[in-house]
Amino acid sequence: MTQTNSTTKKTVTTDKSLPRRHSPRDNARNVDFLVKISNILAKSLDIHALLEEVIDQIFYFMKRIDRGAILLLDKDTGELKEAVSKVRTSNHVNARINWSRAVAHKVIKEGNPVVLSDKSHEYRSGSLGDIEFDGILSAMCVPLRYKGEIQGVIYVDSITLPGGIRKDDLRLLSGLGDTTAIAIQNAQLYEDLKEELNERRRAEEALIKANRDLEETRDMLVQSEKFAAIGRLSAAIAHEILNPVNIISMRIQLLEALEGISESIRKPLRICKGQLNRIVTITESLGRSSRTSEKRRVIADLNETIERVVDLIAPQLRVDGIRTHVELHSGLPLIPMDKERIEQVIFNLVSNAAVAMTGSENKVLKITTKPNPQGSVLIAVSDTGAGIDPGDIDKVFDPFFTTKDPGEGTGLGLFIAYSIVQEHAGRIWAENNESGGASFYIDLPIERTPKRS
Amino acid sequence: MGRILVVDDEIEACNALEEFLNLKGHEVYTALDGPTALAKVQEVRPDIVLLDMIMPGMEGTEVLKRIKEFDFDTSVVMVTVVAEENKAKKTMELGAFDYITKPVDLGYLENVLLVKLLDTAD
């Protein structure tokens, strides 16, 4: 083939110099090759799998070629990076081959294919300035161009078979370059799309989480707002209720003081007084749930406060057959608190625990304190009682929620505890514990945080 | 026994207390608000004033201060609800003799009055 000879002499062959006419056999081969590659490329969206396939097909169609690499241009750094490199005799994907940088860069710079054959002048003289030609009998490099922009090159060479490269091979490789460039672009778009989708999914997930957090915060705010409102209202209501109750109470006392009253009248009067006392207990408790002034807060030792409450009720606990374990952390930081109010909280929790253990065989009350690394102190009051019905666990802090018989409990003990803990910018919650009983936790901040605005 | 002025914005509260104190043999006067109470104090010079803490217009504490300014030999017993107990305790510093909580235990009230009256009798 005369054409081949003239090309190889010229060393650097641009596609301008390629003849337009192909032989029927070549055409058949080329069409077959490009169709096959196109099919593969169209299907493949994974860049690396795709590029590897391109090299494999080159090996299949061009028997002279025994090494191939696809080098992609990093748009940011201008660096040429080996995306795949393969040797025919090995299955190894990233076989490090000493592809000619000079050739690749020439192609990138000029945008035209380059062919080097063992007969080529530059190759022999080494004027390409590349020492990596050792053992390379011929090489071929075509640009990967998409919409006029060079993305990289396909580089192939032969180290075993002499005789140069047929210009038909170059044409084929050039065609392959265009197809591959499109495929790379597609794969890139796909990757980008995938990344965009991932990003969107991540953003969506973040949004969902943010929403959930917001809802939780809102629920908490609504809850504490509700309780604060009840607290404020309670003080006013307590006053409004206690005035008429006072009048009724005095009237009953005056009636009782009358002489010659029969038992049939004394008895209903006693009942009336008892019921009035109920009203008084409830209203006074409600009054207690309302806020006190910030001024009453002092920096104090929580352990001392707890000990005082325990000392106070220890005799009663002993009578009830309850063993009390108190584990107070010795290094507990001092916290700002209204001591009387915190005593009230502990007292309410302990009396609830005592009541809950009435039917238990093993009655153990455990009170612990410990510092929380997040800048707070944690109090736990646990019992071996009957525990809280899981359905009630969210309700126990609600005002008037009680499982006690009418007249027995006000259902305000935990509400008051909740309100007081709120005043201290802390948290209180309930859980059932391993022993089947209930555990109440209080987390109080060490810092004097201003109350929620 | 004693001369007692009952101050409460609720007439039924005044009535009940008046009835009870009359029964116990005291001389009872009533007032439904602060200004009236101050006028009554000057007029009848009671031994004891039973003074409601929370009243519309002039608050009990304010009435207490003004009574103390008269420098009469008048003792003041504050009447309050438990929620206001801390405020009530403070009135002791302002010169109140004692405080009782609503609902008023009449037996207890009588004891407080007796203590005061026996005190002044000495």
Ligand SMILES: Nc1ncnc2c1ncn2[C@@H]1O[C@H](COP(=O)(O)OP(=O)(O)OP(=O)(O)O)[C@@H](O)[C@H]1O
């Ligand atoms: N330690 C506990 N174990 C099991 N249930 C509890 C415990 N503490 C509270 N509860 C449940 O929570 C309800 C509400 O408690 P809360 O202290 O508010 O009111 P109460 O104890 O019923 O009435 P009061 O405090 O006026 O005596 C109780 O009736 C009970 O059902």
Ligand SMILES: [Mg+2]
């Ligand atoms: Mg309780």
